[in-house]
Amino acid sequence: MKKIVIALVGQPNVGKSHLANAISGSNLKIGNFAGVTVEKATARLSTEDFAIEFIDLPGLYSLEDFSADEKVTKDFLLTGEYDLILNVIDSTNLDRNLMLTTELMELQKKMVIALNMDDEAIKEGININSDAMSKILSIPCVRVSSKLKTNIDLLVKQILHVTKNSLVTPKLVYSDEVEEQLQTIVRFLDDKHFRSPNSLSNRQIAVGLLWQKKEIYALMHEQPLYIELQPLLNNALGHVYMYCQCDDIEEVINRQHTAFAAGLGAEVLSVSKVKNRNLTQKIDTLLIHKLFGLPIFIFLMWGLFQLTFTLGEIPMGWIEDTFGWLGETIGESITNEALKSLIVDGIIAGVGSVIMFLPNIMILFLGIALLETTGYMSRAAFLLDGFFHKFGLHGKSFVPLVTGFGCSVPAYMAARTLKNKKDRLLTMFIIGFMSCGARLPVYVLFAGAFFEESMAGNALFAIYIIGALMGLIAAKILRVTAFKGEDEPFVMEMPKYRLPSLKLLWFVVYSKSIMYIKKAGTFILLASMLIWFISSYPKNILIEEEYATKIEALQAQLEEAAPAEKTEADSEAKAIEEATANAEIKEPASIEDAIAALENEKHEKLVERTYLGIMGKAIEPAFAPLGFDWKMGVATLSGLAAKEVIVSTLGVLYSLGDEVTEEDTSLREIIASNISLASAMAFIVFVMVYLPCLAATAVFAKEAESLKYTVYLVIFTFATAWILAFITYNIVNLLA
């Protein structure tokens, strides 16, 4: 079986991912992140004789490396290994899409054009004569709709056909004058029997030279014949400039391509009725309205967080119950104490507390995917640019920042859409302030513990907003100190509003959920076991025995209390410290209380002497000014591995440290009764700001291409988190 690699290329939002999805059906395995396509994502499809692999490259408007993102695509197209370019075109915007197509044609590769969104084009009365277009370009053009899956088979057939046969040079013609100059250069190269080392044709070289492409110049500069070539080239350029009456080559190229695209459009495009087309315009009059635009935006965001909380609450209860039941049932059937503790207190408590938040995560990712696929994301950027600009950010920073609410990893990658390196770094520095999905469990837990249910959604929204605002302030500070420099221009397409297909949405949410569950099943499982182990060992027999005797003594008292009103406290009971000594009081109920208190004390002491306790005690002084007890300190540190681990660590620590009684099962209640409001607020602030997880930090290092900035990031986030948490703790303490 032969393998075919197909590069999917198109302008942004033409439906590349959707098309890959439609072609490969259920075989699709795109590691695509919510929203923006950044990494090269591949999908596989097997036909009779071929295994087809699609590479979904980031969308780009032209082959100029304007942003880092577009550079990925350009570099791949120029140097990557692939058999064929599948150029995806939005049929409803043929004119502009053809500008990229003409550039792709200059690459002289095997090519097939998919005229996507045919369904929409038909609705809008746009008709493209694909047969005529195929003939004119010498490239098979197929009208498809990835939404309705029409003509997908035909497209695959054409792809196979083109791959099997040898390259048919695409027909891209320039104006007569330019063609004449190109001929002169080609003739010269042919006469010299010039063969380019990387198998470019001489026409390609001529075009590259005339269009002043750096790569081609670099190549030709090394050739001895360059000396003779140069005057020829000067002459040719002079002619072209004179003919075009302008001396900017980019403008010349643009005019040539525009003329070609316009000519092609005139031949193949016919527009009948003008219907529907203004729908986007109508929606926009409201959504980017001078006055209403921003309030609507804020309302939508608020709605998303309300939904995340209130809707997510329902299945959360079920999941919590299920894990509680699971823990009990399994606990009962295991006799070995250590094993039972590992499974119930370690694994089930740890993994359960993370899985519980799956519904919230799904809703959040659904929201982000909706923002991106409907086209609202660029409206938000439009609305916010003025505001962002004041803080030294760029309207486009909005996309990575919002993605950051999902996960920092794709957010760092999404920052590639920013052209300017300083803007990019600045945006990446404050992505951490946009609380990622993994931090959501921590917030939900604490918001639920300290606020009424009706207020919890608002509290959650406030946490996100405050985080974002702190990010903006940080941006401003960084902008006037570390990242001084020129602003990047703001030019951005406002794509059409589109209802995304449910399948695509489901695909995004589904793959996110699977990723989350996988993480819970592997990484968090291991982390939970580790935390359980270091929080259970070494066992301290001495303490256990000491308390066992104390408790026994009290129990004996309890039994005696029934018959005789007053009993002499025996000698052993006297040895017990104050707290219990006072419990000499006769009421059986108070003796029971004393027993419970002793139990708690025992657990407390036991945990304190484990490896984790020792570690926690060691770092406690660093966190003490923030009002954290050592358990919270340990939780923040373990959160470096992954933010969800904070919750599972708290789960393990508090379920071990406390006697878990029937009416006090949920972690939320334990936290509400064990942590003061001020400490809790400081904890939230700390979690909001400190370093995103290690995985994200690694991606940051890769994207920033600098160790220096990575170290800065670590110091910056920790210092800011500590200071802000300190302030919060003291303010809340003052107010309370």
Next chain:
Amino acid sequence: MVDLSQINKNQKVLIKQIHAQNTLKKRLFSLGLGVGKEVEVVETSLQKNTIKVALGFSAVALRFDEAKMIEVEAR
């Protein structure tokens, strides 16, 4: 010289010239803002930071600073 930032809402104009530097110029071209194209200003944001222009089948958002670089003539 009349530039795009001076154009009122809902007015149609022709692009005469683009006075931008290299990369920005290319970007404007590839978004369809080429010389000779007809564009219409359809929305401006509250503090006149950004404008939205419609051209052909698509729409582009620009900051005022960039709009100043686009020389236009009224139809």
